[in-house]
Amino acid sequence: MLRFLTRRVARALAALGSMGQLLLDMGRGFRDVGVWPALTATQMRRIGVDSLPIGLFIAAFTGIVLALQASYTFRTAVPLYFVGTLVGKTIMLELGPVLTGLALAGRVGANIAAELGTMRVTEQVDALETLAYNPTSYLVIPRVLAATIMFPVVVTAAIAMGLFSGYVTAVNLLDLTTVEFIRGLRLFYEFKDIWFGLVKSMSFGFAIALVGSARGLGVRHGAEEVGRATTQAVVLGAQLILVLDAFWAVVLL
Amino acid sequence: MIAFRDVHKAFGPEPVLQGFSLEIPEGQTTVLLGYSGSGKSVALKLIVGLLDPDAGEVVVDDAVVHQLDADGLTAVRARIGFVFQFAALFDSMTVGENLALGLRRRGLSATEIADRTAEALELVGLPGAEPRSPAELSGGMRKRVGLARAIALRPRYILYDEPTTGLDPVTAAVIDQLIVRTRQTYGVTGLVVTHDMRSAYTVGDRIAMLFRGRIRQVGTVAQIRESHDAVVRQFMEGRPEAAADAERPTGAVA
Numbered sequence: 001m002l003r004f005l006t007r008r009v010a011r012a013l014a015a016l017g018s019m020g021q022l023l024l025d026m027g028r029g030f031r032d033v034g035v036w037p038a039l040t041a042t043q044m045r046r047i048g049v050d051s052l053p054i055g056l057f058i059a060a061f062t063g064i065v066l067a068l069q070a071s072y073t074f075r076t077a078v079p080l081y082f083v084g085t086l087v088g089k090t091i092m093l094e095l096g097p098v099l100t101g102l103a104l105a106g107r108v109g110a111n112i113a114a115e116l117g118t119m120r121v122t123e124q125v126d127a128l129e130t131l132a133y134n135p136t137s138y139l140v141i142p143r144v145l146a147a148t149i150m151f152p153v154v155v156t157a158a159i160a161m162g163l164f165s166g167y168v169t170a171v172n173l174l175d176l177t178t179v180e181f182i183r184g185l186r187l188f189y190e191f192k193d194i195w196f197g198l199v200k201s202m203s204f205g206f207a208i209a210l211v212g213s214a215r216g217l218g219v220r221h222g223a224e225e226v227g228r229a230t231t232q233a234v235v236l237g238a239q240l241i242l243v244l245d246a247f248w249a250v251v252l253l
Numbered sequence: 254m255i256a257f258r259d260v261h262k263a264f265g266p267e268p269v270l271q272g273f274s275l276e277i278p279e280g281q282t283t284v285l286l287g288y289s290g291s292g293k294s295v296a297l298k299l300i301v302g303l304l305d306p307d308a309g310e311v312v313v314d315d316a317v318v319h320q321l322d323a324d325g326l327t328a329v330r331a332r333i334g335f336v337f338q339f340a341a342l343f344d345s346m347t348v349g350e351n352l353a354l355g356l357r358r359r360g361l362s363a364t365e366i367a368d369r370t371a372e373a374l375e376l377v378g379l380p381g382a383e384p385r386s387p388a389e390l391s392g393g394m395r396k397r398v399g400l401a402r403a404i405a406l407r408p409r410y411i412l413y414d415e416p417t418t419g420l421d422p423v424t425a426a427v428i429d430q431l432i433v434r435t436r437q438t439y440g441v442t443g444l445v446v447t448h449d450m451r452s453a454y455t456v457g458d459r460i461a462m463l464f465r466g467r468i469r470q471v472g473t474v475a476q477i478r479e480s481h482d483a484v485v486r487q488f489m490e491g492r493p494e495a496a497a498d499a500e501r502p503t504g505a506v507a
Contacts, residue, residue: 028323122339122341122344123337123338123339123341124341124342124343124344126298126303126335126337126341127335127337127341127342127343128343129301129302129303129330130301130303130330130333130334130335131330131354131355131358131406132327132330132331132355132358132359133354133358134323
């Protein structure tokens, strides 16, 4: 048991160490301005635009469920227009950023780890180096930057979709008018509800891309290791999202 | 000139190179022979700084590679083309983009890049292959594109990692011809790592045999063919018996 725990702690520390080293490499790699800016634009499309469908899909159903559950909870004691309040607050502060983040930890984190891991075992990373490119500038910085910039965009779209689906559900399936839903939505609304979620989602994007890159570039041999790195990227990314979620709640709320 | 001086390299408890010393003369193609896992590819990676030695030094044009800073290493790499065992083509790019990547890094204009790309692909017998995807190519064609990517850089040195491994005899002979033609056309210094004796005899001016982490014997192709060293003979003739247990080189030619 003790040996198992020691091994787990050692592995976690090694993972943190590799991410720390990658952060230092990124600091140096930013000087290579002839390389990463153009590649960042490509990654913004792959990581951000291509992730919109899954973000919107999750948010649409989350909005529906939230509206119905709020109505179920409020039906005796609380006025029904509070459905708008609950849908708005929950989607903007928590479920929009976190559910989208978790989905993208799978989609984006796994994609980055698998792609870079495969590039490592097929010597494409070595080939980049022999062509005088720094792999951090060429591969890591564009992905981390793109995820940090595009996660808030995807989350914003997801929040809008969640609010819309919650509204459509409230108007069509509950005895609520448009005016009542909006009244509930505006009740207790603060601008912070928006930027809090966006700050969180930026940190999620950064963490997911960094973990995926570190796991992928850490691969040394074979398909089995690529598979393991991909799984680790998803699991570690999801854990980091929950830790960061709690961190921002403590710091900003 | 490239030189290995008393290089030691181990991976964990397993020593790979143990006092490996070898000089690669300018303008010639040197073949480094050795058993699978003997450290031949490690030697190539030490030259371009993909690995660092545990002890000893690798020198490229008077620069000790593992002591160079990032800019110095970039300058050394700019003089070296590397042909990987499985080509290591970037599969997210077309053939043309694969060749253009290194040229763009060297600051060439779009016209120069297009010209050099076309010329290199012509040399390896794949004219007009620029728009094709690496996934569409056979193993031999991928190796030729990998060679074209190195040639397009007009390097001073080209390092070939197992250039004919996994190819049918005819395609392997084509690759050997390309290596010879590259040296004749550009006067490039080559280091070829292989365990394919036919290839070694075709492309090599000199042959060095790596055995148990150090050079067992080195000489011209004719000298190595006439070698009486038990290990070298066993390797050349592909005999399975235990001559490889011989501790001391015999009949050294260089």
